[in-house]
Amino acid sequence: MSPMRKSSPGTAAPTKERKRCPWLSFWVILVCALVLKACVIYGCMVTLLMGNPSCEEHKALPQGSAEWHCVMGRDEGKGRVWTCCPLGWEPFQTSCYYFSKDIMNWDNSQRNCTGMGSHLVVINTGAEQDFISNYVKRTVIGIRVENYYIGLSLKKGHWRWVDVTPYNETAVFWIPGEPNNLSVEKCVAVDTSQKDNRNWNNFPCIAPFHRICETAATNI
Structure with missing residues (x-):
């Protein structure tokens, strides 16, 4: 009878190692998933205990966005706070602003x-006007001019904001010589x-332009 063949010392170990790896990977993935879930639950619990808006309430911001863009700011009553807007909206002071890439007439924009x-943006202060002006200037490429509708229009011979904010002659930013051709x-x-x-320039309302939307930001 021929002698029994023995395995070389190096052949058994890799077989055992290959058997262990799938179990090791499974437990690593399971532990990571549990840790991640615990962190999410903890974050929501902390938010609720501190009296801040709940996780569900944040979903009420424009477009029902599940992703947020937050910046650190200050609130006189709360100290440091996060000002949050949906991803794709720009935060400034207490509002979020959406600068569209597509164009449409004024009524469809609103x-x-x-x-x-x-709603179409309502500009109340010089600081807000500066923020908007500086942002839209960055959208200009070469000599191309991009106009952005705001929430101001002429109704029954009077300039009116879309949110019924009174039109203030001392806080307007018309181009010299504008408005004209009011008919x-x-x-x-x-x-x-x-x-x-x-x-600011006035145009026929049927002209297709970009738009700026505004809504209140959420502080957490």
Whole structure:
């Protein structure tokens, strides 16, 4: 009878090692998943205990976005807070702003903003106007001019904001010589052909332009 063949010392170990790896990977994945779930639950519990908006309430922001863009700020009553806007919206002070890439007329622009839980932007201060002007200037490429509708239009001979904020003659930013042609040009847009922040111009409401939507930010 021929002698029994013995395995070389190096052949058995890899077989055992291959058997262990799938079990090791399974437990690593399971532990990581449990840790991640615990962190999410803990974050929501801390938010609730501190009296801040719940995780579900954050979903009420425009577009029902599941992703957020937050910046650190200050609140006189709370100290340091996070100001949060949906991803794709820009935070400034207490509001979130959406600068569209597509174009449509003024009425459709307002309807589009309303559908996202917002409205065409209402500009109340010089600081807000500066923020908007600086942002839209960055969208200009070469000599191309991009106009952005705001929530100001002429109704029954009076300029009116979409949220019924009173029109304040001392807080307006018309291009010198504007508004004009009031019989046909009854809707207002930011005109990026202007170098400074006095860039409001009135146009026919049927003109297709970009738009700026505004809604309240969420502080946490």
